Amino acid sequence: MPIAAASGLYFLLVFGAGFLLGPIRVLLVEPRLGAFAAVLCEAPFLLAVIVVASRWAPRAVGLQPTVRAMVPVGLGALAMQQIADLIVGSTLRGLSPQEQFARFATPEGGVYAAMLLLFAAMPALANKPSTPS
DSSP, rough: OOOHHHHHHHHHHHHHHHHHHHIIIIIIIIHHHHHHHHHHHHHHHHHHHHHHHHHHHHHTTTOOOHHHHHHHHHHHHHHHHHHHHHHHHTTTTTOOOOHHHHHGGHHHHHHHHHHHHHHHHHHHHHHHOOOOO
């Protein structure tokens, strides 16, 4: 179960950060700069959380840093994130699943899709086992 625990912890850390940054982006930055610029402003902060959380969560549950373990961590966290995103989008923003998926076709949706790919891949990328010199 360490893979599931690492995946859940990774998801919670990154989703929590996104849940805090999202209202700042939508309510404060987006009206001033537009949706695309707001997403670009938010992305470096989320990327920093993704990198730190992808390294910390597996270690916190004692998971060995192998590709075989890290790929399911990222994919599991991505699945949880997408489910949570659909729930939050429909309950807090009143968006249908079709409206939420249609946002991927926008420039800001492209940035978001790239961040999702990084989110899924980062546990494997950031936890490569070190080789002895």
